[in-house]
Amino acid sequence: MAEAGQSGVGAMIDLSKCDGCKNLAVPKCVSVCREKNAANFPQPKEPIPLNFPLGTNEDWSKKKQLTNRLTPYNWTYVQNVKVTEKGKTAEVSIPRRCMHCDNPPCANLCPFGMQTKSQEGPVVIDKDGCLGGAKCRSVCPWQIPQRQAGVGVYMKLAPKYLGGGVMFKCDLCLDRIRKGEVPACVEACPQKAIHFGSKEAMRQLAHQRAQEISGYIYGEKENGGTSTFYVSPVSFKSIHKALMDHEVDGKNGRMGMKPLAENVLDSPEGMAKQMLFAPIAGIFAAGMVAYKTMKGAE
Amino acid sequence: MANPKKTVKRHCWSNLFTHWSVAISTIVLFISGFGQMPMYARYGFTKIPGFSWSGNYKITLNLHYAAAIVLIFAVTYHLAVSLMRKEFSLLPRRGDLRESWQIIKAMLGFGKEPESDKYLAEQRIAYLYIAVNVMILLITGIIKVLKNTDFYQPGASFIFWVSNIHNAATFALLFGVFGHLVAFVFKDNRKLLPGIFTGHICCEYAKHRHSKWYCTLDVPETTDQLPAVQGEILTVGD
Numbered sequence: 001m002a003e004a005g006q007s008g009v010g011a012m013i014d015l016s017k018c019d020g021c022k023n024l025a026v027p028k029c030v031s032v033c034r035e036k037n038a039a040n041f042p043q044p045k046e047p048i049p050l051n052f053p054l055g056t057n058e059d060w061s062k063k064k065q066l067t068n069r070l071t072p073y074n075w076t077y078v079q080n081v082k083v084t085e086k087g088k089t090a091e092v093s094i095p096r097r098c099m100h101c102d103n104p105p106c107a108n109l110c111p112f113g114m115q116t117k118s119q120e121g122p123v124v125i126d127k128d129g130c131l132g133g134a135k136c137r138s139v140c141p142w143q144i145p146q147r148q149a150g151v152g153v154y155m156k157l158a159p160k161y162l163g164g165g166v167m168f169k170c171d172l173c174l175d176r177i178r179k180g181e182v183p184a185c186v187e188a189c190p191q192k193a194i195h196f197g198s199k200e201a202m203r204q205l206a207h208q209r210a211q212e213i214s215g216y217i218y219g220e221k222e223n224g225g226t227s228t229f230y231v232s233p234v235s236f237k238s239i240h241k242a243l244m245d246h247e248v249d250g251k252n253g254r255m256g257m258k259p260l261a262e263n264v265l266d267s268p269e270g271m272a273k274q275m276l277f278a279p280i281a282g283i284f285a286a287g288m289v290a291y292k293t294m295k296g297a298e
Numbered sequence: 299m300a301n302p303k304k305t306v307k308r309h310c311w312s313n314l315f316t317h318w319s320v321a322i323s324t325i326v327l328f329i330s331g332f333g334q335m336p337m338y339a340r341y342g343f344t345k346i347p348g349f350s351w352s353g354n355y356k357i358t359l360n361l362h363y364a365a366a367i368v369l370i371f372a373v374t375y376h377l378a379v380s381l382m383r384k385e386f387s388l389l390p391r392r393g394d395l396r397e398s399w400q401i402i403k404a405m406l407g408f409g410k411e412p413e414s415d416k417y418l419a420e421q422r423i424a425y426l427y428i429a430v431n432v433m434i435l436l437i438t439g440i441i442k443v444l445k446n447t448d449f450y451q452p453g454a455s456f457i458f459w460v461s462n463i464h465n466a467a468t469f470a471l472l473f474g475v476f477g478h479l480v481a482f483v484f485k486d487n488r489k490l491l492p493g494i495f496t497g498h499i500c501c502e503y504a505k506h507r508h509s510k511w512y513c514t515l516d517v518p519e520t521t522d523q524l525p526a527v528q529g530e531i532l533t534v535g536d
C-alpha cells in the first residue's frame with residue numbers, strides 16, 4: 001500500500017555502456033519491446049472518428065513502423081545525440097521510456113482512476129477504462145504516455161463528442177516481473193546496459209557507477225523521485241540542451257532530460273497542509289460568532 | 299396596505315457570508331474541476347483568447363485546491379454556527395415532499411399555497427440535496443488530496459470509486475445548482491433575491507409567502523416603533 005515509492009523494483013541504465021545498437025536497424029531493446037507487447041498494441045476499427053469540434057485525432061495506426069519516437073506502438077526508443085562538454089564531444093545513446101515515478105502525477109491525476117502505481121512499482125494504465133483525455137501526458141514531465149484514437153471505451157459512448165482514445169506506455173513488463181522474470185529490454189541488451197532489481201539496489205548501483213566514471217545520475221530527484229536511474233559520463237544539463245536543440249521536434253513522443261524536472265503536485269501539496277487548518281478556522285470563527293449572538297440576545 | 303418599500307430582515311450577515319463563500323468556492327470548483335476533467339483543450343475552449351490558461355493543469359489544480367480550502371472553511375463554519383445557535387430552519391421536515399408539490403401547483407395557478415415557515419418546503423429539500431452532494435464532494439475530494447501526496451497510495455479499485463463518485467456528485471450538484479437558479483426565473487420566488495444580497499426582503503411578501511415565519515418575527519405594526527431584535531423593520535433609503 002504506502003511506501004510503494006520506496007520499495008518495489010527499479011532499473012539502472014548505464015549510458016556509458018549503451019551504444020545505441022548502431023549495427024542494427026532497430027536497437028535491440030526497442031525491437032524486443034515491440035515483439036513482447038505486440039498483442040497489447042491498439043487495433044482501431046476504421047473509420048477512426050474525428051473529435052468534435054476541433055476535427056482532429058491522434059492516429060498512429062498507419063505509422064506503426066516508427067521506432068524513432070514514442071508512439072502507442074513503440075513504448076521505448078533510443079535517442080542519439082552529440083553532446084559537447086568542456087570542449088569534448090561525446091556521442092550519447094539514451095533508451096527512453098516511462099520512468100515509473102514514486103509519486104506519479106499521471107496516475108494520481110487521472111480523472112477516472114484508470115492509472116495506478118502497482119505494488120511492485122511500475123505505473124500502469126488500464127486500457128479497458130482509459131478515455132484518452134491525455135491529461136497523463138500533459139502532467140508527465142517527459143510527456144511519456146501516447147494516445148491512439150479509435151480504440152477503448154469511448155468508442156462505445158459518443159466517440160465524436162467524448163474522449164479521444166487510449167493512452168499507451170511502458171509498464172516495465174509487469175507481467176514478467178510478476179512471474180519473477182526481468183523486463184524484456186533488460187534481458188535483450190547485448191551491452192548489459194540496463195540493470196534491473198530492487199529499487200534501492202539500483203540506486204546504490206547508480207551511485208557506485210557514477211563514482212567509478214565520475215559521472216552523473218538522472219531520475220533520482222527528478223519529478224520527486226523515480227525508479228529509473230540513468231548514469232552518464234556527461235552532465236544531464238548538457239544532454240538536455242543537446243536534446244532540445246537536435247532531438248525534440250515539438251511533436252508528441254520526443255522529450256528532453258531536464259535536470260530536477262518538477263512534479264506538478266509539489267505546490268498543491270503545500271496547499272494540502274493548509275487544508276488541515278480550514279476546518280479548525282471554520283469552527284473557531286463559528287464559536288466567535290455564536291458567542292456574540294448569545295451575548296447580544298441576553 | 300403596508301408600504302411596499304418596507305422590508306424585513308431575513309438573513310444575518312453570517313448567513314450571507316456562508317451562502318456566498320459556499321457559492322463562489324463551488325463555482326470556482328466547477329470551473330477548475332472541469333479543467334481537471336480534461337475538457338477545455340478537448341473542446342477547443344483554450345483557443346478562445348484569454349482562456350488558454352484553462353488547459354493548464356497546474357493552474358486549474360492549484361485553483362481547485364485553493365477553492366477547496368475556502369469551501370471546507372465555509373462548510374465547517376456553517377455546521378458549527380448552526381449547531382451552536384440551534385438554527386435548523388433549513389432542515390427538511392415530515393411532509394415536505396407533499397407540501398412542495400402543493401406549492402408548485404399553486405404557482406401554476408391550481409389550488410391554494412400552504413402557509414410556509416422561513417423556508418418553503420422545496421427550499422428545505424433543495425438544501426438537503428445540495429448539502430449531501432457538497433459533503434460527498436468534500437469527503438471524496440479530501441481523499442483525492444491525500445492520494446496526491448507522497449505518503450498515501452491506496453489501491454486501484456479504491457481510487458477508481460473515489461474518483462468516479464467525485465465525478466458523479468459533480469454532475470448531481472451541477473443539476474442542483476441549476477435548479478436553484480431556475481427557481482428564481484419564477485416570479486413568485488424572485489422577491490427572495492434581494493435577501494441574499496442585502497439581507498432584507500419585502501415585508502409584504504414575507505407576510506403572505508412565509509406567513510408562519512412572519513408571525514414569529516417581532517415585527518411592530520407601525521414603523522415608528524424601535525426595531526426589534528429579530529426581523530427589524532427598515533425602510534429603504536432610511
Ligand code: HEM
Nearest residue numbers: 109111324327331332334335366435436439440442443468
Ligand atoms: C463543489 C465541489 C466540487 C466540485 C464540483 C468538484 C469537481 C471536480 C471535478 C469535475 C474534478 C475532475 C475530475 C476528477 O479528477 O475526478 C475534480 C478533481 C479534483 N477534486 Fe474536486 N470538486 C469539488 C470539491 C473538491 C474538494 C472540496 C476537494 C478537496 C478537498 C477536491 C479535490 C479534488 C482533487 C484533488 C481533484 C484533482 C484530480 C485528482 O487528484 O484526481 N474537490 N473535482
Ligand code: HEM
Nearest residue numbers: 308317320321324325421424425428475478490491493494
Ligand atoms: C454554487 C452555487 C450555489 C449554491 C451551492 C447555493 C446554495 C443555496 C442554498 C443551499 C440555499 C438555501 C435553500 C434554498 O433557498 O434553496 C440558498 C439560498 C439562496 N440562494 Fe443560493 N446557492 C448558490 C448560488 C446562488 C446564486 C448564484 C444566487 C443568485 C444570484 C443564489 C441566490 C440565492 C437566494 C436568493 C437564496 C435565499 C432564498 C431565501 O432567502 O429563502 N444562490 N442557496
Ligand code: SF4
Nearest residue numbers: 098099101104106140
Ligand atoms: S515518467 Fe511520466 S508517465 Fe511515467 S510514471 Fe512518471 S509521470 Fe507517469
Ligand code: SF4
Nearest residue numbers: 018021027028029189
Ligand atoms: S540499451 Fe542495450 S539494447 Fe537498448 S540500445 Fe542500448 S545497447 Fe542496444
